[in-house]
Amino acid sequence: MHVSRICSDLVRIKSENPPGRTDGVIEYIQDFLAGIGVRSLVCGNGQGLENLVAQPAGTHMMLCGHVDVVPALADGWAKPPFSGTIEDGYVWGRGSTDMKGGCAAILSACKTLADNNEEIPATLVFVCDEETGGENGIRYLLSRNRILPCDCIIAEPTPVRHPSIGQKGLCRVSLEFAGVPAHGSLYPAVGVSAIMEAMSFLAYIKTLHDKDYPVDIHLQEIIAQSSGVLEQEFGITGISNVLKKLTFNPGVIRGGEKSNVVAQHCELDLEMRIPWGCSIADLLAGISAHAGTAAVTTDESFTPSVEDPRSPLVTITCAEVERVYGGTVFPIVQWAASDARHLRKCGFHVIEYGPGEISSLHAVNERTSIDSLEKAVMVYSGVMRRYARR
Template identity: 65%
Template sequence: MDVSRICAELVAIKSENPPGDTSEVIEYIRNFLDARGIVATVTDTGSGRCNLVTRGSKKPLLLCGHVDVVPALEDGWTHPPYSGTREDGYVWGRGATDMKGGCAAILTACDMFVQESRELPATLAFVCDEETGGEWGIRYLLAHHMISPCDCLIAEPSPARHPCVGQKGLCRLDLKFTGTPGHGSLYPTIGVSAIMEAMEMLAYVKSLHDREFPIDEKLREIIRHSSDVFSEEFRIYEGSDILERVTYNPGVIAGGEKVNIVAQHCTLDLELRIPWGCSIPDLVRDIRAHARHGTIFNETTHLPSFTDPDCDFVRIVCREVERVWGGDVFPILQWAASDARHLRGSGFRVIEYGPGELSTLHGTNERISIVSLEKAVNIYRGVLNAYDKTSELS
């Protein structure tokens, strides 16, 4: 089974989120599994937002991937974003790295396993809504008890020799600021500008990046190693700051009524990534105190999370990565968020490991190396073999 062909065919099925219609790509996966005798349930949570979960396995392993992708414009691509072109050793197109390549590797590894007349020692889950928060995807499966806590390998793209075992927390705040209108020529003597109130609060948020938080020494060592990996992968030479400090992004701001009126209204969508050791309730309380004329009308938070790097699950995955890639293999933490946070919050041990070209993620000319796809298949087969021999697990 050619993993690059499966990846190319998945990429060619458009599944942008928004709007989030994954019905066609999930139907492709269902047909693929059905042809191999793997029984699956498909859910449609509305508007074609479909998920798939297989049935029958009693082994404590879940292989998971999302099939939604971020939107892509046609401009700037060497190959059209939904062509799935295979050329120059890559599969090209939106979702090749994030993360239809990982999904293709899962499917190929499972195909090879069942072709040996062996019962698949894992449950598979393919979900529709990772890119916009998971409400209709992994969170739907959890809420409807369609998956149970176990060891979960998410095929998200990762550095080749470094499975990701943890990620920073997340805090998203929607704020509304109210000012006192007046003639623009008299500000700041007359009136209170909602826009300037938002800017003053953002000045405080900027200062949060300088705060330091207490971190367990074992975790600090993993952060140090992770920082080294970031420096190599992304040419980010302050990786430890990213993992140890609050990072922030005022993603959307809108306000004002007219250029010569002191702004009466302003809204701000603010996102913060939260390091270990930082209290999110304390952080939100401080932000609220510095938003003198503002209110928080929507708040979404997730704690930082990680899977014990010394557990048997991490040991097995790292062993298989080392077998295939060689070199120095060790787990790392990451700065971004994924479905892993929802799964860890529900009692799963989660590792993210998959093929991909991280520098092209969400960008133009997104692509994935065919070599990395093939190596991922080999690694996933090794993990399946380990869970087929339950004596290895504790």
């Protein structure tokens, strides 16, 4: 079966997250693997949030993908979002790039080796909820020792000649501001607005984007190279600031009781992407100091991470990418988060490399080119063959 057909089949099995039900996709993958002689284990919460782990004998590495996708409304799509249409050199639909295309390429690469009676030297992992933080997915597997530290490629979409070896950190905090209610007509002479307290706090957060965080010369070079690649990929100027600076998003704010009452209560959910060189402990101390009387809760935090560009995982993958694509190949870092943060925290060596049209990720008319799928199969097959010889 051609990789484009596998991708199309996966797209047509809905697995939007939320709600995150993935049992249909996992059943397809388990049947596919069984068809090439690979046994697998399905595990999850028993209510549709299912993961799959396959560990052929003598595995030396891991290939990983998530099968959940972000929701899609039908409005504006040239092809229905769950049609899996194969047309004009693309597979169309939600998840074709993020990241059922990568999952399809993993499966097709394994079939390539199996058809040639070659060893599949990789643990295969397909998880259910990367899009909502991994509690029922990769973190579930890690907490139960279903997978153990090794070299890992996550099949997230990347620029074709540039595996991703690192991601910025992530910090999510919730704040509750308390005010003193009064008649709205008397504010600001009377009362304290919890909403305005939150606004004052956000003014401080905005200043953090202007700070510089020193890193060593080697990481500086990687960030500079990455900025050039990502600027070209997305057509965005000034991308270097996204990689070097702290970026923030006050994603949710809830507050106030009525338009003529000075707000007594305001809640703020804030997400920050943390650059290399920034201490999360110092960042949180500064937030507490500038939050006034607000209660501050840290919901989640992960330090920025990067894989050694000289490691076998990176050099082998780059060599295979160069074999398949030619041209100049080098690793980059990026600003987004993925399951890599959970794996690295547990001792895995992790990079991301996969097919897809990055500009369509999470967007209307998401699609992946058949050419990128075919070449990803070649890269994964080549990497596995090299690991089989190690």
